[in-house]
Amino acid sequence: MGELSSAETELLRYRLRVNGLDYEVLDAQLCESLLYVLRERLGLHGPKNACLEGECGSCSVLVDGAVECACTVLAAAAAGRDVVTIEGLTPEGSDLSDIQQAFVDEGAVQCGFCTPGLLVSVHHLLSHNPAPTDLEVREAISGNLCRCTGYGRILAAVHAAAADRGRETVGS
Amino acid sequence: MYELLERLPDADLLAGGTDFMVEVNAGRRRPLAVVSLHDVPELRGWRRDGSDVVLGAGLTYTEMLDAEFADLVPCLAQAARTVGSPQIRNAGTIGGNLGTASPAGDTLPVLAALGARIGVGRQGSVRTVTLDELITAPKRTSLEPGELIVDVRLPAGLGTQEFLKVGPRNAMIIAVANVALVVDWSGRQVCVALGSVGPVILRPGEAEAFATARIDWDERRLLGGEAALDEFAGLVRAAARPIDDHRSTADYRRHAVGICARRALDRAVRHQRIGALADPFQEKPWAS
Numbered sequence: 001m002g003e004l005s006s007a008e009t010e011l012l013r014y015r016l017r018v019n020g021l022d023y024e025v026l027d028a029q030l031c032e033s034l035l036y037v038l039r040e041r042l043g044l045h046g047p048k049n050a051c052l053e054g055e056c057g058s059c060s061v062l063v064d065g066a067v068e069c070a071c072t073v074l075a076a077a078a079a080g081r082d083v084v085t086i087e088g089l090t091p092e093g094s095d096l097s098d099i100q101q102a103f104v105d106e107g108a109v110q111c112g113f114c115t116p117g118l119l120v121s122v123h124h125l126l127s128h129n130p131a132p133t134d135l136e137v138r139e140a141i142s143g144n145l146c147r148c149t150g151y152g153r154i155l156a157a158v159h160a161a162a163a164d165r166g167r168e169t170v171g172s
Numbered sequence: 173m174y175e176l177l178e179r180l181p182d183a184d185l186l187a188g189g190t191d192f193m194v195e196v197n198a199g200r201r202r203p204l205a206v207v208s209l210h211d212v213p214e215l216r217g218w219r220r221d222g223s224d225v226v227l228g229a230g231l232t233y234t235e236m237l238d239a240e241f242a243d244l245v246p247c248l249a250q251a252a253r254t255v256g257s258p259q260i261r262n263a264g265t266i267g268g269n270l271g272t273a274s275p276a277g278d279t280l281p282v283l284a285a286l287g288a289r290i291g292v293g294r295q296g297s298v299r300t301v302t303l304d305e306l307i308t309a310p311k312r313t314s315l316e317p318g319e320l321i322v323d324v325r326l327p328a329g330l331g332t333q334e335f336l337k338v339g340p341r342n343a344m345i346i347a348v349a350n351v352a353l354v355v356d357w358s359g360r361q362v363c364v365a366l367g368s369v370g371p372v373i374l375r376p377g378e379a380e381a382f383a384t385a386r387i388d389w390d391e392r393r394l395l396g397g398e399a400a401l402d403e404f405a406g407l408v409r410a411a412a413r414p415i416d417d418h419r420s421t422a423d424y425r426r427h428a429v430g431i432c433a434r435r436a437l438d439r440a441v442r443h444q445r446i447g448a449l450a451d452p453f454q455e456k457p458w459a460s
Contacts, residue, residue, distance in 0.1 A: 030206060031196050052197040054190050054260055055344055066234070066262040072193040073263070077186055077208035121258070142343035143257020 014079040018042060019088030025075070034078050035059045035070035038085060046086035046116040057144035060117035061085050067124050067143075086116035089123050099123055102161035103154070110148035118144045122158050130169075131162055174295035174318065176207060181317035183207045187230065187268030190260050209320075215267065220244075220328065227324045229267025233260070245286070245326055247333035247352050251278045254337045257344050267321045273307045274346075276368040276419075280307070281352035282335055284365035284373045286326045293322040300325075303373060310371050331356040332444050334436035338428040348420040349429040351408075353436035355444075360389045362437070369412035369429045376411030376433075379404055383437055394441045405434035 011027040016037065023042055033052075038044045038061070048058035052071045059070040062084040070085075090097050096104065099122050109115050118141060125132055125140035132140065137158045138151075146154060177183065183205035186192055195201035209215055215230035218241060225244050233252040235241065242249030255261055255278050269277045270290065283290075284303045291298050292306070295318065306313055306321075315321070332355045339345030350367040362383035366374045386400045387393070394400055414425035 030203065033193055033197060053194045054256065054263075057257065057259060060259055063262075067259050068263045069190075069259045071197060072189045072260075074186055074189055074193060074196075074206065074208065077189070077206070077210060080211070140258060143259040 012076055014076050016042075016075070016078060016083060017081070018044065018083045019085060028076065030076060032075045033071050034061070034063075034073035034075040034083065037075040038070060038083075044085050044087050048113055048116060050113070055145070056114070056117075057121065057141075058114050058117040060120040060144060062120060062124060065124075067121050069143075084120075086119050089119065097123070098164060099126065099157070099161045102157040102164065106153050106157035106160055108149060108153040108157035114144055114146040114148075118146065118154060122161070126158070126162055126165065130165060132158070134159075173212060174293065174320070177318045177320060178295055180205045180207065185209060185271060185320065187265045187271065188232065188260075188263035189268075190256070190264045191268065191272045191274070209267070215322065221325070223328055225326050225328045227266055227326065229265060229270075229321045229323055231266050232262060233264050233266075234258070234262050236266070237261070244328040245282075245333075247285070247335040247354065248279060248282045248326070250333075250335035251282045251337070251350070251352065254278055254335075254342075254345070254347075254350075260344075266324055270303075270306060270321050270324070271313065271315070273309075273311050273313050275310050275371055275373070276347045276350070278337065278347060278350060278367070280373045281350055281365035281367040283324065283326070284375060285352040285354045285363045286330060286333075287363070289325040291322040291325070292319050294319045298322060307372050330354060331358070332440040334440045336432040336436050338432060346419065349412075349414075349425050349432060351429060351432040351436050353433065353440055355383075355387070355437075355440045357389070357392065357444075360384070360387075362387065364408065364433060364436075366408065366412060366429050366433070369414040369425050371413070374411055374413065376408045379407035379411060379433065382407055387441065392441070392444060394437070401434045401438055404437055405430035408433040 013026050016023045016025055025041055035047055035049055038047050047061055047070050050056045050058045054069040054072040060067050061070045064081050099119055103109050121141050121144050137155055184203040186206050186208045215228045218227045218231055233255045236249050236252035266279055269279045288303055289300045290306050291300055308314055334353045337350040338348045347368040349369050352365045354363045362380050364376055364380050383404050386395050388395055409426050409430040412426045412429050414422040416422050
């Protein structure tokens with residue numbers, strides 16, 4: 001259990017583990033969300049700031065391996081937990097992950113604002129369910145709003161990425 | 173832990189954060205101290221205890237979808253399945269749903285219909301309360317400073333259970349109306365609880381008594397057919413005390429809660445499913 005007490009002027013200091021790296025957060029306010037700390041203190045701008053209510057999913061990150069909205073996580077309470085953002089899902093040495101590439105190839109990115117959150121949800125889905133049905137994909141991304149694509153191309157991209165991984169597994 | 177709560181009587185308790193952080197982000201809440209309950213092992217998970225299931229207050233909605241758990245408390249799993257999105261279900265907890273005490277909390281009608289006994293702990297003691305003792309008004313509980321919701325005790329595999337909810341769409345929806353209904357075949361009674369149609373969760377006593385009297389408990393069927401279901405729905409509508417707000421109108425809520433309750437009773441008596449959670453990936457989970 002964490003005690004996160006601070007008077008109006010008292011500032012907090014804690015450590016966050018993000019994408020495998022330990023960050024020291026200094027002079028933080030108690031009320032800061034994980035989203036705020038990731039973007040404004042750690043410079044990780046992948047998680048997007050939109051609704052701040054857990055409604056839109058554009059700030060989706062993995063916390064201890066589960067997809068959560070970074071805006072509804074109190075940053076100081078995430079100390080000791082393992083946080084992964086979209087920045088941590090790109091394999092070392094490449095620009096894009098296979099899922100990101102599939103999104104590009106299938107035209108699943110329009111304005112792009114929802115994309116990082118969607119990619120976190122899809123990455124989580126495919127790492128637990130390598131061959132999802134259409135309904136399973138829809139369910140997995142039901143917490144990620146996209147106002148551009150109508151989701152058709154996103155579904156196509158997820159299936160394309162899954163099929164590619166399937167072929168690689170068979171081939172190797 | 174309780175020492176900490178005694179020392180910080182004004183601290184906010186933080187469970188999954190899905191309600192709390194919305195208020196913080198909007199500037200409606202400025203806590204000076206927060207006690208995060210995330211890493212308290214005593215609040216995690218669930219266990220069997222004789223004929224009961226005991227849920228730690230930190231049990232998440234996602235954990236309630238676990239097949240073994242869903243078999244024991246199917247309508248709680250149904251309710252958990254309708255909460256928010258995967259993101260919200262991964263974070264939100266049963267203790268948080270109770271502590272927030274929203275009239276629209278999706279697990280709350282289930283806990284009322286199943287007669288939940290809620291453990292409230294403080295330094296040196298635990299007291300047990302019912303849902304209507306805990307939640308006294310919209311977003312108000314009888315918790316005192318230094319107290320903490322510890323666990324929730326429910327009967328395992330009780331009768332046939334149903335949960336139904338109405339909202340504008342399937343994902344990310346706060347209930348316009350929701351209903352939990354339990355047909356307890358061994359205790360020979362029907363328990364119904366209504367959410368989002370009153371300041372707190374409501375038990376439509378006359379509707380419950382009517383349904384209990386209209387079931388042939390030996391033959392396990394409802395007497396009076398459609399007319400009995402209609403009369404039951406009318407009694408449920410009469411018991412609702414809905415308001416107009418930004419989510420819906422009182423008229424629609426009253427209408428919807430009657431339909432949900434009617435459908436729940438019909439399904440529960442006709443199908444008599446025990447432990448059958450609707451397949452979340454079924455093409456049309458609402459059609460049956």
